Amino acid sequence: VELTIPGGFRLAGVHCGIKRNATKRDLTVIVGDSALSAAGVFTTSRVCAAPVKCNRRRLPSDRIRGLVTNSGVSNACTGPQGDRDAERMCALLAQHLGCGPDQVLVCSTGVIGRLLPMDKVSAGIAAAYAELSNSSTALDNAAVGILTTDTRPKVSGRTIFLDGRTVRITGLAKGAAMIGPNMATMLAFIMTDATATPSLLESVLRAAVDQSFHCVSVEGHTSTNDSVILMASGSSGAAAGGAGDSTFANAVCEVCQDLARAIADDAEGASHLVTIDVVGCRSDADARQVARTVANSPLVKTAIYGADPNWGRIISAAGYAGIEFSETDLSLRINGTLLYDRGTPTEFDPTFESARIRESRDTHVELVFTLGSGKCRFWTCDLTQEYVRFNADYTT
């Protein structure tokens, strides 16, 4: 099924020259045909990029007209000039739209600490504005324009029936590295043609992020630019969030989970997508804490890269996750095989289990506690020599 752009939105993605390679798009614009309702969730880092500060001042809002985002330079740690550049990006798009700069959102992703080439950005915004469209090509170009070291665009969508009408939810995201969950990670933009107040969007988005982008990690390094933005045009005429109706919220959550999983799967150098299910904890928060600790252990991640069913690394990571338990409360399965049974190792065939890990891109890790009903599903990737090679030589 080909994804379509929800009604009331037009998109474009162009190459403006921030990235040296002229075939790589590096600037994306999303606009609403009329005022959009919008909410966002942002990085919890104390060091946040200039565009994040900008958006925090503007959201939630019911009068957003557009969003401009560039890749290649993150505009983080850039001092007062960085703040001025982020505001200027808003003002440039606002000029084309005939609205106030405070009705435009701005995002950036890329290298930290470099100033934006504002002449190129300015020309890029003009070029993108001229190309705006609701075609599937425009969606593809916009999804590509926000990528950095990602190898492929990440888009996902759902069509739901609401108020007797068809409502679309379509999202795009970028990931690759510096992915550590802390309320919001990376860039993701989700559009819908449902009608929704900013406060409804905010609560739907927070719940969705909690079960998606908050449950994904590449190496646990929370970025300065993490932003997830949900925008509603209302062009379908169908109202989201009628009393007790979770159709809209569930669909937004599913789109976010698709994008989060795609980010883990396309992480720098990844050769395995690892899904970690933790169940039977005292609370969902405890389960997430265990899942995140396991997901961020380089020893766990290198073992999966090497197809080594070295389960002791997973159990020991759970041990230092900071939740209370005894070894006899815990069992472990890898790809369905029980390797550790309430505190005692099982007999298993390591050659067979190793082959199963090697032969599939997906690895499933299940940690089963006997303490309650708290659970979490978390996505990460393995740690490969390619990740190290790639990240050893990024800016120089």
Added chain:
Amino acid sequence: VELTIPGGFRLAGVHCGIKRNATKRDLTVIVGDSALSAAGVFTTSRVCAAPVKCNRRRLPSDRIRGLVTNSGVSNACTGPQGDRDAERMCALLAQHLGCGPDQVLVCSTGVIGRLLPMDKVSAGIAAAYAELSNSSTALDNAAVGILTTDTRPKVSGRTIFLDGRTVRITGLAKGAAMIGPNMATMLAFIMTDATATPSLLESVLRAAVDQSFHCVSVEGHTSTNDSVILMASGSSGAAAGGAGDSTFANAVCEVCQDLARAIADDAEGASHLVTIDVVGCRSDADARQVARTVANSPLVKTAIYGADPNWGRIISAAGYAGIEFSETDLSLRINGTLLYDRGTPTEFDPTFESARIRESRDTHVELVFTLGSGKCRFWTCDLTQEYVRFNADYTT
């Protein structure tokens, strides 16, 4: 200066067959000529090895007679049989010493989840007992017998004057990987011929660990077996810890710091020893939190491996460390060069800075805050392709 064993101790390190390679020593015994005063600090992991549970029951104590430790198998996650095996190791050495099993300490390090080959361990304890000596060769053999993937033994010592007498403090340690500080990491045994009560040893050791093993990280994965044990024979006749005299405590701290730094320097695959100084925080705990977060970031560690002065990764790691600050509170130096000055990037020559990182095994990272006088010195290593290769194929 050749290190010597403090008076009142005899050591041995032998090959008993836990490691397949017959040239690799895998069992170390330390005994006191008479009863030893001893204290220990152990892993905070909820999944702790059988020997750790054993030692926790025994320490602090003023009637310890010896310590037996093996490498190759960690005796962690081994269920009730593992507990019996740890107790049996104590009983076997106790038989030779003619004391109770509760007067013997036991440590293990190696692969998690495998049972010890107790026939080999038993023969090894007998062989080691027959070889006990206070020669420098015995110290070397004992230091080698506790290693796993370490490439070299780690020993350090100090000679101090106390009570008008000469007092020796000598320590040995093993590190290599699964090193994440959490009150105590890895194995380290420190011997002294000072006279000291168990409670004095405990307080001296806790303070020393706080500034040494608690400030070192390879990949942040806290192990199931972390144990640091300080033993005093009293054979010098000099009493440690007279009122207001910190000579003994300082010397123990220095030995622990030497060993901690040696662990970071000899980490699996490491090509750089990274010293992180964080100063100007509201508290020492805040400074340590920042240092540890920077030290555990794979993005920071791969950048140093690649000699990439990609300072944005360091600043962004500080950003998610969980302490309150503004960007204008923070400056950063790498190898003495100011790269980030109270929230704003400086002009610097990346080629020159890259060459400086590449040409030295030591990298110095300084994070300077303007918030108070809290500080921390922390040691870690870079993350190399060799680390990944090595850890991708450990058990299979």
